[in-house]
Amino acid sequence: MKDLQEATEKICEIKGECMALQVMFDALLRVLPPQALPGLLAEHSKAAEIARVTLLNKENVSDMVIASFDLHVQNMSSNLQSLQ
Structure with missing residues (x-):
């Protein structure tokens, strides 16, 4: 059960990182000439x-x-x- 919990936590961490990168990408696009x-x-x-x-x-x-x-x-x- 511990492995499943660790995997779930890692997936959530990766999802959060992905969302943060998407927000940064969106912001960069909006300020580009x-x-x-x-x-x-x-x-x-x-x-x-x-x-x-x-x-x-x-x-x-x-x-x-x-x-x-x-x-x-x-x-x-x-x-x-x-x-x-």
């Missing part, structure tokens, strides 16, 4: 593709992680596009 957004969108796309290939080539990465990654990359990309 508009002319920087196309470059950021292009770099985000490149970095996401590299990260996705890396995830796909790792033996211990589950399909759920990849699906979640894809979903969040798409959400961030949509957020960027909506600011243009």
